[in-house]
Amino acid sequence: MNHVLCGLAANVSLPSELVDRLITVADPDIAAVLADRADLSHAQALALASRVEESAVRLAYAGRLTAADVDPVAQPDVALALLDERAGRPQWARLLATGPVVERREKLAACPGLPRDAVEMLAADSDVRVVAELALWTTPDVATRLAGHPHAEVRRAVAANEATPPAVLAALLTGQGLPPARWCLVCGREQTPFVRDPQCSRADCDLLPGACCDGSHESTVRETQRTALGNPAAPGEAVVSFADHSSPLLRRALAARPGLPSQVCGRLAVDPHPAVRADLAENPSIDDALIHALATDPDDDVRRRLAHNPRVPLDVLAHLAGAFRLGATLLPRIAAASPDEVEELAQSPNPAARMLVAQRRDLPPVIRDALATDPDAKVVKSIAPHPGLSEARLRAMLDRHGVQVAAKVAANPDATPAVLEDLARHKPPAQKALREVARHRHATASALLACLADTKARPIAAGHPALPPPVIAELLTDAAWRVVEAAAANPSLPLAVMSELLPQLQL
Structure with missing residues (x-):
């Protein structure tokens, strides 16, 4: 390259x-x-x-090529791309639907807006991969028909299609009203009964670990049910019975569904598998009583996931934030907090609560500035990238907390060139800050030159337009390829240098 x-x-x-x-x-x-x-x-x-x-x-x-530019016989993959963008010609679909390459027919089956006769050809394709791909994206009427397909893999694809009618999804969940499937991927290749060994090392076996069939296509049926439970079009009355299903995977799929009845949520909240409870914890369907119960769950992941629930009360959220590292992320409940709640959080004696609200980037100036002077470094680190902070406040943060907040100060969109220069020369070096300085729009040539000394900041700085043109040209011969590419892509690379690069390679 x-x-x-x-x-x-x-x-x-x-x-x-x-x-x-x-x-x-x-x-x-x-x-x-x-x-x-x-x-x-x-x-x-x-x-x-x-x-x-x-x-x-x-x-x-x-969108750089049009239908007039393409010969579908000589360029079938390009024709497929245009059909996928609804920019192809209907006759191309009919041509490609009878083509010899399965992968192209499979790609065609995923294209939107195909003419009816092409859809019919794909629905009758001899390769199940093509029919399954069509089932995944097709219209409600075709999905309804394919739900009774003799191959279980096609039915699994129908279960994932959000255009599939609710009554059809209910039939796929319960098995009622549909003729039994005759084949699945397992019994189509192996002598039944068969269970794929998770440690299987056969080069010719591409079945998933645990794939099994005793004639009832059980692993594919189970996956069909799991997929249908995750389909928002599945009717509520058909899904609730899975709260007591023997499969934890199916109970997990149910636990993640919005709009669950309270009694179903209650059963899932005491599920013996922590993963089921964790999926439920993030579900906005759960009420306050269950939220408080899950906040004391013995499993750490359950409580972490609860913090991401948009309905979690602020006092519970503050408690969770104090118990776990939730990361530098704006949680849904904090993003939806009212002005009064924002003020309450900002004045909380709990630094974890102040840290949460400091992740917002739309705080009133008085609250933003108060959090910028917080005695807790974690709170200051969270507020440091907030736009609107003055140079004086950013410098005060650095004076109090040093390298703990340096990278976040450097990420502030209003950080001044002078602040960035000081950060680039900070002792001891703040390596994460150097990367932020290297990509900052206010970075000066002086700051960028300092960033070049850091291995990870160097390729970022090499692409910054404020870097002096002679330095950019020198970086074209750097030992690190990322630095070379970044320098060559730098918009401040002199035109004469750009021009020289091509003739040398044409010789």
């Missing part, structure tokens, strides 16, 4: 005439980058597709 040219292909400052020259030397790697250029003309797209055939599919998906 030529990393200089790959980077150059992504350079937004590359003039059109140099794009033309780059196309003439493009390989598949360079072509993949060129195909994503926003300024690529139709003529350039055609030239690139002609030069590197593999790029044509990418260009079709990007």
Whole structure:
């Protein structure tokens, strides 16, 4: 791979005439980058597709090629891409539906808006992979018909299709009203009864661990039920009975469904498998009583997942935050907090509660500034990236907490060039801060030069437009390929250097 040219292909400052020259030397790697250029003309797209055939599919998906540019016989994959984007011609679907390559028919089956006769051909395809792919994406009427397909794998795909009518999903869950399936992927290849050994090392076996069939296609039926339980179109009356099912996987799928009746939630809340309770804990269907019960669950993951429930009371959430590291994330309940709740959290004596609300980026200035002076470093670290903080407040954070907050201060969109320069030269070096400085829009040449000394910040700094052009040119010969690509993609790379790179490679 030529990393200089790959980077150059992504350079937004590359003039059109140099794009033309780059196309003439493009390989598949360079072509993949060129195909994503926003300024690529139709003529350039055609030239690139002609030069590197593999790029044509990418260009079709990007809207750079039209139906008039494509021969579906010579370029079936490009035709498929346009059909997938609803930009192809109906007759192409009919042609490709009878093609000899299974993978292409399978890809066609996933395309939207196919003509009815092509759909019928795909529904009758001799390869179950094609029919199953159609079942996954097709219209309600075709899904209804395919729910009775003799192959269980097709029925599993119907169960995943959100266009499948509720009554059909109910039949797939219960097995009532459908003729028995005749085959599955297991009995289609193995002598039954068969159970795939999880340690199976056969090179010709691509069945999932635990796949089994004794003639009833049990593993595929179980997966069909699990899939249908996760389908939002499945009717409530058909799913609730699975709360007492013997399979923990099916109970997990049920526990994650929104809108569960309270009595079902109550049964799942005392499930012996922690994973079931964890899925339930994040479900907004549970009431306050269950939330408080799950907040004392003996399993750590249950309580962590409860923190992500949008209905968790703030006092429970603050308690959970104090017990676990929830990460630097804005939790749903905090994002939905009212102005009064935000003020209450910001004034809480519990630093975990203050840390949670500090993750918001729309705080009133008075609350934002108060949290910026918090005595707890974790709270300050959370508030440091909040827009609107003055240079004085950012410096005060650094003076009090040093490297603990340096990276988050550097990530503040309003960090001034002077603050970034100081961070770039901080002693001891704050490596995470250097990476944030290297990508900051206010970073100066001086700060970026300091960032180049850090292995992880170096490729980020190499792509920053404030880096001096002579330094960018020097980085084109760096030992690290990521640095080379970033430098070549740097919009401040001198035009003369860009121009010199191509003739040298054409010799």
